[in-house]
Amino acid sequence: MKQETSQQIADREMIARVVQGDQSAFRALYDRLVDPLYSLACKMLGDEVEAQDAMQDVFVQIWRRAGNYDPEQSSVFTWAILLTRSRIIDRLRARGRRLRVVAASTDDADIPITAGDASVAESAADISSRNESAMRVRTIMANLPVEQREAIDLAFFGGLTHHEVAERLGEPLGTVKARIRRGLLKLRERMQT
Amino acid sequence: MIPEEQQDQAALYALGLLEPHEATAFESQLSANAELRNVVRELREAAGSVAFAAPPRTPPASLKERIMREIAAEAEERKVVPLRRRPLSWVPWAIAAALAIFCGLLAIDRARLERQLADIRGVDQLMQTTFFTLAPSAPAPADAKATVAWQAGPQSGVIRISNLPAPQPGKDYQLWAVDAEHKDPISAGIIRVDKNGVAQVRFKPVETANHVKAFAISLEREGGVPKKEGPILFVGSA
Numbered sequence: 001m002k003q004e005t006s007q008q009i010a011d012r013e014m015i016a017r018v019v020q021g022d023q024s025a026f027r028a029l030y031d032r033l034v035d036p037l038y039s040l041a042c043k044m045l046g047d048e049v050e051a052q053d054a055m056q057d058v059f060v061q062i063w064r065r066a067g068n069y070d071p072e073q074s075s076v077f078t079w080a081i082l083l084t085r086s087r088i089i090d091r092l093r094a095r096g097r098r099l100r101v102v103a104a105s106t107d108d109a110d111i112p113i114t115a116g117d118a119s120v121a122e123s124a125a126d127i128s129s130r131n132e133s134a135m136r137v138r139t140i141m142a143n144l145p146v147e148q149r150e151a152i153d154l155a156f157f158g159g160l161t162h163h164e165v166a167e168r169l170g171e172p173l174g175t176v177k178a179r180i181r182r183g184l185l186k187l188r189e190r191m192q193t
Numbered sequence: 194m195i196p197e198e199q200q201d202q203a204a205l206y207a208l209g210l211l212e213p214h215e216a217t218a219f220e221s222q223l224s225a226n227a228e229l230r231n232v233v234r235e236l237r238e239a240a241g242s243v244a245f246a247a248p249p250r251t252p253p254a255s256l257k258e259r260i261m262r263e264i265a266a267e268a269e270e271r272k273v274v275p276l277r278r279r280p281l282s283w284v285p286w287a288i289a290a291a292l293a294i295f296c297g298l299l300a301i302d303r304a305r306l307e308r309q310l311a312d313i314r315g316v317d318q319l320m321q322t323t324f325f326t327l328a329p330s331a332p333a334p335a336d337a338k339a340t341v342a343w344q345a346g347p348q349s350g351v352i353r354i355s356n357l358p359a360p361q362p363g364k365d366y367q368l369w370a371v372d373a374e375h376k377d378p379i380s381a382g383i384i385r386v387d388k389n390g391v392a393q394v395r396f397k398p399v400e401t402a403n404h405v406k407a408f409a410i411s412l413e414r415e416g417g418v419p420k421k422e423g424p425i426l427f428v429g430s431a
Contacts, residue, residue, distance in 0.1 A: 078241030
């Protein structure tokens with residue numbers, strides 16, 4: 001297993017204090033997580049007001065379920081991201097809105113960012129390591145083969161199952177599975193270098 | 194080296210894309226393969242990082258205060274529930290105590306249990322309580338027990354579970370009320386067992402259930418689902 005970063009250790013300590021009912025630790029955890037979680041919610045829901053409602057739901061869940069966090073399975077950050085995604089997919093399913101959001105998602109011009117994009121360079125210069133990681137991921141994602149990025153994008157942001165992704169792209173299921181796997185493996189490899 | 198097909202499954206599992214039965218099958222492979230668990234963890238981290246591809250947004254400051262107010266209220270309620278409740282606040286605890294007695298006697302002597310219940314029902318506040326014994330079915334262990342005490346008036350109940358191991362990672366047990374007036378079962382929340390496989394939880398269905406015919410527990414994705422998807426582990430009527 002990859003060595004934990006100091007931020008990941010700090011996150012775990014915060015979660016441990018939240019389990020004990022420490023509201024100041026929860027406040028710190030909120031500050032640490034809210035921007036990426038909110039950005040994800042806005043992207044998936046396409047509505048800032050609804051994204052704020054989703055955030056309230058997600059952070060209350062984090063407060064109630066901090067004791068369920070298992071460091072063997074993921075970092076705190078990833079746990080929170082996947083929890084957010086799951087809660088939002090439930091919202092979308094409940095409202096029968098998934099396909100509309102997916103359509104918006106695939107048309108979103110914000111996603112493909114090339115390594116040479118000026119806005120990328122400006123952001124990377126002046127903000128924290130978390131934002132540097134974000135920039136790195138966006139660059140890696142932007143440089144994935146388009147078919148891999150498209151499959152991951154539909155699955156992750158659109159909340160589609162792999163069967164639905166295959167249907168939507170008009171590709172065989174095995175092809176879609178392989179694209180998702182290759183894309184994630186590349187992301188993992190490039191994040192580790 | 195993990196075969197490609199298993200890596201495909203690992204990637205889909207990390208993204209939460211597998212169907213429930215596929216996820217269950219994959220989890221059985223996971224439990225026996227440390228290398229595969231490691232791959233899943235790394236793929237899960239990669240999947241989590243995909244979120245960074247969303248255009249950055251910052252929420253209004255008021256959101257933090259809104260959430261902190263709710264958290265503070267929950268924390269306060271946890272501390273002072275026994276002291277701040279209205280005069281009838283001891284009723285759920287009385288139900289819970291009666292339920293504990295009920296569960297213990299169930300395995301030994303049903304007839305004796307019925308007499309106990311008759312005694313319990315003699316207490317005014319419990320007159321409106323209906324008890325449901327839920328029978329386990331695979332994959333729940335055969336000796337697992339679940340009993341529900343339900344009050345239709347206040348639309349709340351208490352469930353007690355024993356001998357039920359914690360679900361696999363990424364899963365939760367979810368309670369459902371089967372109501373004659375609703376097409377689909379109504380969610381009554383997530384039930385978490387402790388390390389001894391025991392849970393005793395108060396619940397309230399998310400919709401009004403005036404004619405509950407049965408309660409059921411299913412195995413669902415972590416955090417629960419709005420509409421039942423996973424296998425039923427317990428079901429029982431009054």
